[in-house]
Amino acid sequence: MEDPRGPSLLDAIRDFSGNASPLDFVLIIQHWEMFAAGVGYTLLLVAVSLVIGGALSLPLAVARAYRTPVVNQVVWAYVYLFRGTPLLVQLYIIYYGLGQFEIVRESFLWLVLREPLWCTLIAFVLNTAAYTTEIFRGAVEAVPYGEVEAAKAYGMSARLRTSRIVLPNALRRALPAYSNEVIFMLHGSVVASTVTIVDILGAGRILNSKYYLAYEGFLAAAVLYMLLVYAITRGFKIWERHWHAHLRPRAA
Template structure:
């Protein structure tokens, strides 16, 4: 075991984890908006709107994230028309292709998490609000959304952790995130065990922080 290499690799890998956290945070923010929108569409009684939202969720939850990244990064670049539009400014950059793939993927899972959370809200709470003369809009924003957010925290916490680990796939499109830098160091030292132990430790520490943050939020916003 080359401990000297492990200590030498740590600062480089720690610095690369900033890219990982950027990918994660931007994807989660965009994915949260997408997820909220499609959760509302999934609850819509219009069959066409409902099926459209279901189709999006089904496709992105039913296919590997790696395939989605490759389709967006390699596949869309093969469409000649896109190369002559403003979209090419975004699609030619691996960073933004990864963001798009991660956002759409986590958005699909988030939509199902939020949909389930909305469906767990007791109808009596909504009826109580209506009996007091509160408008549907106020009930939705002041009662349904806060309850749904609280109910979805445990599942969404797991989704954040899964997405954080999923960002390692960004290295497949040349991004030098935590995994990308680890693979580069390995290619020059030919010592994968030492480097991946350090990289794995950093991932584990980030998981620990996310897990405890979610637990703190669960306790803080507990209904009890």
């Protein structure tokens, strides 16, 4: 039906976006729900793997830093394996690789490995735990020995020294390096879109393939990732200001 008042502003924008502009913005906006769901999946994957991976990495890092016999070598091998191979390859081995074996498909493992989301979470957790172990190990080793000695002089047990002196100190020091790992994990999470999960990049790929576009889906995804990285870096800034307050020069 023709609008008697002639083309409206909205029509003008639609016309510009669809015909004159090299990028079709209206298409992106029309699919905002798909992108919003994509942001949800990306955040879920990254947050869950960071929490579980981070928790796993603490004991591993301490075992490495204290050179606990046997455990130290095993953890070293695990870290080497997961830092030495690309995340995409790890995901493919878990998703497509394990599914090839009948024995896996007939075991209870298949209940978990059947689902793309679980496969992705397993790969992400193992990957981020390996990197975080190395970050925390370095931080634990960097704790000034004088503080440890002072704790010993107070008669603290090794366990108490670790939980009260070494770890709080090490975790603070690790914050800046750890913020990088969080950002890398966010960027690495795009590989989820290769195993049918519609994360942010997955949504972009669907938009592109549905309308045979080259840029729109990727640009929308890029903007969303940038916003998330901005939020992450701001968050860590605030956190560092709080935990590193003792390192700042005192106000006169």
